[in-house]
Amino acid sequence: MPELPEVETIVLSLRDRISGKKINKVVVQFEKCLGNISAGEFKKILTGAKIISLSRRAKYIIFELSNKYFLFLHLRMTGKVLLKIQSAPITKHDHVMIYLNDNQCIFYNDTRKFGRFFVTQSPEIVLGKLGPEPLGEDYNFSNFSQKITKTQRTIKALLLDQTFVAGLGNIYTDEALWMAKIHPEQPAHSLSKIKRKALFEAIKCVLTQGIANRGTSLGDGQGNYTSSDHQSGTNQHSLKVFARTGSPCPECRTMIQKSVVAQRGTHYCPKCQKLKLINSKAT
DNA sequence: CCATATGTTACTCG
DNA sequence: ACGAGTAACATATG
Structure with a gap:
């Protein structure tokens, strides 16, 4: 969780x-x-x-x-x-x-x-094998950008890879991709420099907000997240796409869609996060 | 019964 | 070598 x-x-x-x-x-x-x-x-x-x-x-x-x-x-x-x-x-x-x-x-x-x-x-x-802490000093754009351009993997799979950036999971990955307006299945190497920068910043943003809200607590089952003092977080109320399938995108009111990417349930706005099929290695 | 679940790793196939 | 897909781990929930 x-x-x-x-x-x-x-x-x-x-x-x-x-x-x-x-x-x-x-x-x-x-x-x-x-x-x-x-x-x-x-x-x-x-x-x-x-x-x-x-x-x-x-x-x-x-x-x-x-x-x-x-x-x-x-x-x-x-x-x-x-x-x-x-x-x-x-x-x-x-x-x-x-x-x-x-x-x-x-x-x-x-x-x-x-x-x-x-x-x-x-x-x-x-x-030893973990990537940089996204809220730490070793998280820098040139390294982030370089790694993205070097792989053909979908951007969602890359963000979930702890050796790329450490600490993202399914929730914050979907949220960061929405904020950066990138389709989860976009091949990493096809992202423009503008998009790479937007994603770099979005990751910091969604994680910082998650911490400020003391985490995301979904539902009330046994597996749901609580802190060591049994306290629930409140970040679930700030999610834009995750667990919001069928609800309107906060940006454009299009219905949030759900599919499976990198073997994980994946939430995105089909209008804000369009898949770009023409892949020219932009700089 | 079936599908899904906030994660990770080992394995197969192409 | 690379990347996608699958199974596995084990239990709960809808």
Whole structure:
């Protein structure tokens, strides 16, 4: 479920409440949640360690520990990090519990069980292949532009590729393409410099807005996004195309269409985001 | 029963 | 090598 803005919101809501706390006890209910380590090793490394800092890279939450290890967590589709008091009951789909030294406990809950923890002393093993942070300093137009012109892939598939730009998922990809007025199936190399620049800016824009709105919470099912304090985001009210199939485009009132691109449900305005079949490599 | 779901990766085919 | 498509992971929902 969570894309960059949702993960960022979780990190912001957790940071002050768990930084500096010591891990007293770890319970693993579902060992497959641990991507590169056994439950025994996981408990041994975490127990007794202090949480030095909390940060985010792409869609990963990063716990920096006092014993030189880093704990990474990727929530995939339905993972949730919930901070509760230690006496809170273990409920359905709670897979990992990390008890701190102050009566708080981090509950990792994941309906679909796709999310994964990683423990390592070398962050680059997990983060090495990721593209630039779209809201970071390494995000620059010349690099972005160059990569777009070099591939024939559809622009939607490229935006979802975490080695191109890190942190976009299905929602913010559709929103950025709408804002830049680009058809999701447009071959990346066929985008004019104007369009590449518009997209470069739109990505920053939709992500910044998503964070300001504390994430996108769709529906009220178990898999829906909430922050670590059970708070829903409000960005769903600001979406222009995603989950708005059949509703009017905010720009031109044409009905939003849905199709499948890059194996994902894809929402777009057929009038504002026209596919351009004549591909001359514009500059 | 069927399709779909905020993610990623391995695999096949052309 | 590249890119598209599919399956897989596992569960819930309409």
